[in-house]
Amino acid sequence: MFVKFLMVGTGGYLTNAIALGLLNRGQVYSLKVLSQPILSFIPQHQEAGRFLFLTLDRLFVASVISIELSIIFNFLFHDNWTFKTRAKDGSFIIRFLKFNVTSLGSPLIQLVSILVFFRVFLLHEQMGLAIGVAIGLFVNYLANTLWIWKAHPVSQVS
Numbered sequence: 001m002f003v004k005f006l007m008v009g010t011g012g013y014l015t016n017a018i019a020l021g022l023l024n025r026g027q028v029y030s031l032k033v034l035s036q037p038i039l040s041f042i043p044q045h046q047e048a049g050r051f052l053f054l055t056l057d058r059l060f061v062a063s064v065i066s067i068e069l070s071i072i073f074n075f076l077f078h079d080n081w082t083f084k085t086r087a088k089d090g091s092f093i094i095r096f097l098k099f100n101v102t103s104l105g106s107p108l109i110q111l112v113s114i115l116v117f118f119r120v121f122l123l124h125e126q127m128g129l130a131i132g133v134a135i136g137l138f139v140n141y142l143a144n145t146l147w148i149w150k151a152h153p154v155s156q157v158s
Contacts (some may be wrong), residue, residue: 001082001083001145002141004081004082005078005082005144007132008073008074008078008081008082009074009137009140010036010052011038011073011074011077011115012070012071012073012074013078013129013130013133015066015069015070015071015109016066016067016070016110016129016133017029017066017126017129019062019065019066019069019070020062020063020066020125020126020129020146021033021056022034022037022038022040022116022153023037023038023039023061023062023065023066024037024059024062024063025037026038026040027128037058037062039058039061040044040058040061042056042057042058042061042062043057043058044057044058044059045057045059045103045119048060051110053102054096059114059115059118059125060111060115063110063111063114063115063125064107066111067107067111068107071099071100071107074099074103075095075099075100075123078144078149079092079095079096079149082149083144083145083148083149086149086150086151087149087150088149089148089150095148098147098148099144102140102143102144102147103140103143105136105139105140106132106133106135106136106137106139106140107136109132109135109136109139110128110129110133111132111135112132113128113129113131113135114128114129114132115128116128116144117131
């Protein structure tokens with residue numbers, strides 16, 4: 001099951017990375033795909049507005065969108081493949097909301113990691129994303145197996 005979890009996580013990471021690149025740079029990694037970023041109408045860090053301690057720039061918005069896209073990807077594959085044989089408490093929507101809650105820590109780690117690696121260490125945002133994903137991996141696995149898709153197998157009705 002952990003191998004399936006890793007495979008889905010890899011797909012979620014790729015979803016996140018590709019969306020982040022297209023939204024923020026118009027690129028997939030270093031390959032230029034679009035003439036301009038999808039979110040080119042949102043200013044970059046220097047010109048962006050602030051809300052409390054957050055700078056609402058293109059990288060921030062692109063990160064939030066790409067993280068949520070990867071959460072949706074991961075939930076759909078975990079619900080229908082990774083944890084298919086496990087008990088599913090509540091409706092699809094309730095499980096999705098629970099998954100978002102348990103996934104909240106990982107996206108926050110990813111967001112902070114992306115922003116710190118880019119703004120503080122002047123490294124590519126993909127480095128921050130990769131490190132943030134690695135940090136959140138095991139916490140998410142435990143939360144998923146203990147709360148959303150419990151170890152009790154689905155009862156088989158003959």
